[in-house]
Amino acid sequence: MNTTASNLKILVIDDSNTIRRSAEIFLKAGKHDVILAEDGFDALSKVSDFSPDLIFCDILMPRLDGYQTCAIIKRNARFSGVPIVMLSSKDGVFDKARGRMVGAQDYLTKPFTKDQLLKAVEQFGAPAGGATP
Template identity: 80%
Template structure:
């Protein structure tokens, strides 16, 4: 399911398994992937790597996904970079809190390759629509 459009994607998750699965799925979809294992690592990589899309776990040590997303969104360079929250919880409260800090989408773990690539495709389509 490659679109011919390669996106620079950052995956932030403290679970090595989730990071590796996401990396494999995204690379199979033709995307460039950078990994971060916590919020602080993510902030450094966002600045250096300038991803076009960020998948961010909610429950992480030190800096959780909500805090990480809020900090990214406060930086005007990255305010328009889409953030998709990853969580094992599918609660209304979690989704609402994610939207409050600026995330555009919410994906429940465990996700499938198709769900992950569809989430990316949605933002590829949005970006092409604004060109």
């Protein structure tokens, strides 16, 4: 059976409760399972427990920033193939380049719209080996 980009497990990592809740509402409207983490440390245990299909990760967070979080996830062989889309309130070329250096697939500027978020899910959330419609 060929699966489409629906019913994915998506982890949203952001220290802003507003951003986490917005992302959760948008992603659940797209019929996805959503896991929320408030910082990088919280995210690392949830990645291990839930094995998400796609991760949205804020860049500016306390304790462990988005770049560090992304790099740690990508270094783990079990999760190195999981697409990560960085989230930031800055739309800087340097931030985008640094995100790619640590293994991020793309970059979304906050505040994002429901359409932008679901488009990123469609683009990066296709199951491994599965064809996108």
